[in-house]
Amino acid sequence: MTGTVRIFVPKDMAAIAVGADEVAGAIIGAAVKAGRDVKLVRNGSRGLFWLEPMIEVETAEGRVAYGPVAAEDIESLVASGLFDGDRSHRLCLGPTEDIAWLKSQTRLTFGRCGVVDPASLDDYRAHGGLEGLKRAIEIGPAEVIAEVTTSGLRGRGGAGFPTGIKWKTVADAKAEQKYIVCNADEGDSGTFADRMLMEGDPFCLIEGMAIAGIAVGATMGYVYCRSEYPHAIAATNEAIAVARRAGVIGASVLGSPHAFDMEVRVGAGAYVCGEETALLESLEGKRGMVRPKPPLPAHKGLFGKPTVINNLISLATVPVILARGGAFYRDFGMGRSRGTMPIQLAGNLKHGGLYETAFGITLGALVDEIGGGTASGRPVRAVQVGGPLGAYFPRALFDTPFDYEAFAARDGLVGHGGVVVFDDSVDMAHQARFAFEFCALESCGKCTPCRIGSTRGVEVIDRVIAGTAPTSNLTLVADLCETMKFGSLCALGGFTPYPVMSAIRHFPEDFDRPALPAAAE
Amino acid sequence: MTSVSNPHASVLWNEGRAATIIAEHAGMPGATLPILHALQEEFGCVPEAAKPMIAAALNLSRAEVHGVVSFYHDFRSAPAGRHVLKLCRAEACQSMGCGRLHEGALDKLGIAMGETTADGQLTVEAIYCLGLCATAPSALIDGRPVGRLTPERLDGIVREAILS
Numbered sequence: 001m002t003g004t005v006r007i008f009v010p011k012d013m014a015a016i017a018v019g020a021d022e023v024a025g026a027i028i029g030a031a032v033k034a035g036r037d038v039k040l041v042r043n044g045s046r047g048l049f050w051l052e053p054m055i056e057v058e059t060a061e062g063r064v065a066y067g068p069v070a071a072e073d074i075e076s077l078v079a080s081g082l083f084d085g086d087r088s089h090r091l092c093l094g095p096t097e098d099i100a101w102l103k104s105q106t107r108l109t110f111g112r113c114g115v116v117d118p119a120s121l122d123d124y125r126a127h128g129g130l131e132g133l134k135r136a137i138e139i140g141p142a143e144v145i146a147e148v149t150t151s152g153l154r155g156r157g158g159a160g161f162p163t164g165i166k167w168k169t170v171a172d173a174k175a176e177q178k179y180i181v182c183n184a185d186e187g188d189s190g191t192f193a194d195r196m197l198m199e200g201d202p203f204c205l206i207e208g209m210a211i212a213g214i215a216v217g218a219t220m221g222y223v224y225c226r227s228e229y230p231h232a233i234a235a236t237n238e239a240i241a242v243a244r245r246a247g248v249i250g251a252s253v254l255g256s257p258h259a260f261d262m263e264v265r266v267g268a269g270a271y272v273c274g275e276e277t278a279l280l281e282s283l284e285g286k287r288g289m290v291r292p293k294p295p296l297p298a299h300k301g302l303f304g305k306p307t308v309i310n311n312l313i314s315l316a317t318v319p320v321i322l323a324r325g326g327a328f329y330r331d332f333g334m335g336r337s338r339g340t341m342p343i344q345l346a347g348n349l350k351h352g353g354l355y356e357t358a359f360g361i362t363l364g365a366l367v368d369e370i371g372g373g374t375a376s377g378r379p380v381r382a383v384q385v386g387g388p389l390g391a392y393f394p395r396a397l398f399d400t401p402f403d404y405e406a407f408a409a410r411d412g413l414v415g416h417g418g419v420v421v422f423d424d425s426v427d428m429a430h431q432a433r434f435a436f437e438f439c440a441l442e443s444c445g446k447c448t449p450c451r452i453g454s455t456r457g458v459e460v461i462d463r464v465i466a467g468t469a470p471t472s473n474l475t476l477v478a479d480l481c482e483t484m485k486f487g488s489l490c491a492l493g494g495f496t497p498y499p500v501m502s503a504i505r506h507f508p509e510d511f512d513r514p515a516l517p518a519a520a521e
Numbered sequence: 522m523t524s525v526s527n528p529h530a531s532v533l534w535n536e537g538r539a540a541t542i543i544a545e546h547a548g549m550p551g552a553t554l555p556i557l558h559a560l561q562e563e564f565g566c567v568p569e570a571a572k573p574m575i576a577a578a579l580n581l582s583r584a585e586v587h588g589v590v591s592f593y594h595d596f597r598s599a600p601a602g603r604h605v606l607k608l609c610r611a612e613a614c615q616s617m618g619c620g621r622l623h624e625g626a627l628d629k630l631g632i633a634m635g636e637t638t639a640d641g642q643l644t645v646e647a648i649y650c651l652g653l654c655a656t657a658p659s660a661l662i663d664g665r666p667v668g669r670l671t672p673e674r675l676d677g678i679v680r681e682a683i684l685s
Contacts, residue, residue, distance in 0.1 A: 014653045017668035049655035189611030192652035227558075227595055228651050230664065268554055268593035271649065285553030285579070287592040303550065345655065347616035352655030375617070384612055388649075420654065422616045434615070438649065444592075 004037045005083050006058040010114070012045035012199050013231040014192065019070055020053040026074035027055070036083050044200015046114035047354030048101055050375075056096055059085035065093040101351065101370070106332060108340050109317045110193075110356045113200035118235055121242050124203040130248065132322030136211045137256040144215040145171060148318060150326030152338025157183055157274070157311030158386060158415040158491075160337075160404040163318075166308060169298040170216040173306035178218035180209050181283065181302055181309040184225040184232070185267050185274040188387025190346040190418030194312040196354055198225070198232035201316075202239035203248075206262065208315035210253055211322055212308055213260035221262035222302070223312075224279050227269055236264050271388075271442040275490045276309045278444055289444045290490045311416070313342060334360035337403040337414075347384075347420035348374045357402075364398030367421055378423035382431070382507065386415025388438050389495035391502035392431065411502060413495070428507035432477075433461040435499035439492060450493025453484045457500065467515035474504060474511060534564060539571050547578045553589050557596055565600030602637040602644035604682045607661040610647050613654035622658055625672050626679070642683050 009015075009024040024040060031038035048054060054067030064085040066077060073091060074082075080089045093099055107113075116123040124130070136144045149164025170178060182205065186194040197205060209221040225233050240262060243249050253260050270288045272278045277291035280302050301307025317339070321329045329339045337359035343366060345352045350372035367373070367383055374380055382392045391412035393400065400406055407414045422431075436457030443450045457480055463473045481497035488494040504511055542563060546556045556575055560567050567590050576583045590596045608623050623634070627645060630638055637644040653659035656668030660675070662682050667674075 013651075013666050014656050014668060017653050017659060017666035018656050052656065186652060187650055189650045190613045190654045191650075192654055195652040228648065228661075231666075265551070265554065266558060268557070268595035269648075270593050282554065283551050285551040285589065286585075287588055347613040347654065347657060349655070388612060418613075418654070420613045420616055426616070431612075431615075434612070438611075442649075 004039050006039045006041055007083075008041045008043045008056040008058075008063070010045045010053060011042035011118070011231070011235075012052070012196060013229070014049055015045050015052040015054075016231070018052050018068070022071040023053045023055060023069050023074065026071040030074050030078045031083070034078060034083065038083065041117045043116065044113045044118050045196055045354075046096070046102060047110070047196060048099070048351070049353040050351050051093065054093070057082060057085045061085075061095065063096045065096040065099065066091045067093060101353075101355075104370075105356050106340050106358055107356045108320045108329065108332075109204075109313060110197065110201070110342055110354065111320065112204060113196055113354075116201060118200050118202055119238055119242065121203060121246055121248070124201075128323060129203055129319070130207060130254070132319035133207045133210055133248070133254060135322050136214050137254060137258065141171060141215050141217065144211060144322065147322055147326040148215070151321045151329040152326075152333070152336070153314060153317060153321060153329065154337070154404065155311055156313035156317070156341070156416065157276075158413060160414070163310060163314050166298055166310070167212065167215050169296070170218070170306045170308045173299055175306050177220070177303075177305050178216055179302045179305055179307040180212045180216070180218045180221035180262070180315075181280065181307055182209060182221065182223040182312050182315050183274065183276060183279055183309060184223050184229075184312045185279060186229070186312070186416065187226060187271040187274045188389075188416050188418050190384065190420035191344050191387060191416045192346075193342040193344055193354060193417060194225075195229050195232045197312060197316050198229070199235045202236045203243065204316045204319055205236065205312060206239060206243050206249060208318040209262055210249055210260045211318050212310065212315060214253065214256075214258045216306075216308055218308065219259045219261070221260065222283055223262065223264045224267060224273070224283055225264055226267045226273075233264055233266060240264070270444075271438075272444045272490075272492050275492060278490070280307070280309065287444070289446050290492075292489060313416070332358035334358075334401060334403050335405055337405070341402060341414070341417050343402065344418045345371045345421075346418060348376055348423050349421045350375050359403050360401050362398060363393060363400045363402065363419075364395075366402070366419060367398065371419075371421065374421060374423045376423050376425075378425065380421055381424040381426055382422045382428060382503075384420045384422070384431075384499065385418070386413040386498075387418050388435060389413070389491060389498055390415050390418070391498040392428065392506060393502070394506040396506070411498065411505075413498065428503040428510040429461065429465050429513070432500045432503040432511075433458060433465065435496050435503075436461060439496040443492060447487070447489040447493060449484045449487035450489070450496075453480055453488075453493065454496060456480060457484075457496075461500075464511055465513060467513045470511060470513065477504065534568050534570060536570065536574075538563065539568070539574060543571070543574055543578045552579060553581075553586070554593075557590060557593075561596060566597035569598070602641050604643045604663050605661075606643060606645045606679060606682070607648040607651075608634075608645065609649065609651050609653070609657070609659045611650040611654075613650070614658040617657040619658040622670060622672060622675060626675055629676070630679075643679065
């Protein structure tokens with residue numbers, strides 16, 4: 001029983017951040033020492049980050065997981081039979097597929113992430129890859145758009161606009177050149193789904209973009225990825241090169257008459273470039289300044305041409321919709337939020353990670369049951385959903401179901417699906433201040449409410465924190481937030497009021513502060 | 522001639538080299554950011570002398586090029602220290618106490634966020650989200666991601682980088 005053993009060690013950036021490369025090195029060293037033939041596969045992460053680095057050994061009965069593994073653990077793991085998938089070691093988690101946290105998920109978009117070798121097109125094919133693209137070629141553009149419309153897929157960047165309608169608009173536009181742009185400028189704190197998918201299943205993104213290209217008649221695609229994601233950029237570039245060599249993309253997509261090529265472009269640290277029109281400006285080589293709408297990017301987008309600009313998760317969900325049908329996808333979810341959402345559980349949580357499930361799960365279930373409560377062991381006090389522009393929810397709102405409309409009804413947003421948990425040591429006045437501070441730092445400067453309002457907001461909150469006329473200053477904050485909400489050009493200035501006002505509304509005790517003694521001048 | 526003491530930017534300002542880099546990318550649609558990234562990779566910053574060269578190659582004004590360079594947080598006007606530590610201070614890291622962690626580290630180094638130590642060894646910068654939000658607090662040291670930071674672990678990482 002000394003055949004080749006396949007061992008999976010994630011190359012996901014978060015796994016590397018907690019020692020996956022050192023673990024991989026230790027496994028190779030131990031294999032040489034033991035004279036065992038080990039094939040190391042650097043997969044993506046399964047998304048159970050409290051267990052990273054989580055390694056897996058392939059056995060006749062399926063993959064067996066171990067985690068969290070440190071390089072120092074490899075010696076004892078090997079001694080207790082790691083290379084044979086022995087399950088006696090204290091770090092053994094049992095068969096990967098039986099881990100309850102994974103088993104209870106509905107992985108449609110992330111079905112392959114963490115399973116396959118992200119650099120292997122054969123592996124991708126063996127796990128159902130390219131079925132969606134093949135079907136798209138078979139049924140043609142109009143039917144592809146009909147499937148996406150039927151699926152009920154809405155923009156996963158946060159705006160929740162129906163993807164099928166966006167595609168139809170671009171398909172109907174007449175132009176010599178059209179573009180597909182993937183928004184991978186995932187700047188929201190608490191989100192990492194785009195990064196995980198690019199690192200763990202990049203062919204899925206390529207397939208989704210090629211399908212979009214066929215649907216609307218676009219022959220070129222750009223992935224605009226933030227510079228903070230070097231591993232994701234490298235993995236995607238590698239996959240694009242493989243896909244091009246294999247004829248998956250290029251002059252003839254899978255041998256069809258459709259041409260489609262794509263490349264990755266790298267941002268430069270501007271949060272506002274996650275806003276679609278600022279992103280297009282940046283892609284064109286300009287300052288990332290927000291454009292007024294109309295014209296819509298669907299009519300005049302990149303370089304003035306009709307452009308589909310979709311969030312990465314929207315595009316990466318298209319292959320499964322095409323492969324299994326729009327109706328299959330639509331049958332998950334609640335209300336007008338159809339399908340699944342890769343929810344990212346982050347911050348002060350015992351079990352943080354990527355949890356893909358149908359819309360409708362409550363915030364409380366996500367935080368208390370799936371997330372297991374705080375990592376610090378202290379009570380949960382506030383949960384920010386939807387990134388730095390999302391509202392802070394108190395425990396009293398934990399019955400809110402994960403659904404675009406339900407969150408909006410409670411002055412919150414689903415956003416890109418990030419959930420950041422804070423324990424009772426959080427000072428909500430400081431969080432409100434940070435929301436303004438971040439907006440000031442990242443404002444593109446085009447519109448006044450965002451550019452000036454954010455700076456004034458920091459100043460007024462500082463007065464509240466110092467206990468200076470808190471009542472009248474809080475009235476001023478509310479007034480300022482109204483102006484920003486209704487007067488800003490894009491969501492940066494327009495949504496900064498969500499974290500600020502939710503903090504004030506749900507945690508008023510943090511804003512009722514004694515006056516600080518005046519400093520001697 | 523600007524002298525550059527950054528090993529990431531081991532190359533001194535070299536007009537010919539800059540011209541080559543610009544020419545390599547100038548044909549791309551929307552070439553400005555790819556050119557700026559490539560120049561910074563080479564020189565450790567976007568040298569002032571490169572701006573009129575980019576302007577000429579892309580048929581832009583110098584003001585437009587300057588406007589683009591200054592808009593983006595990533596582009597430096599001068600090279601950083603020998604090593605660069607980027608500390609994430611976005612919400613997920615805040616929820617795991619990054620504020621205190623950063624204060625302690627900066628106190629020990631005797632610098633403020635955004636500054637370089639007097640010996641030029643280390644630049645510490647704030648960054649807003651690395652997408653490592655379930656293994657917070659996180660940072661990048663010379664481009665290498667590190668997570669689950671404690672004061673001791675961060676100290677060790679900084680020391681190791683400086684000694685390397």
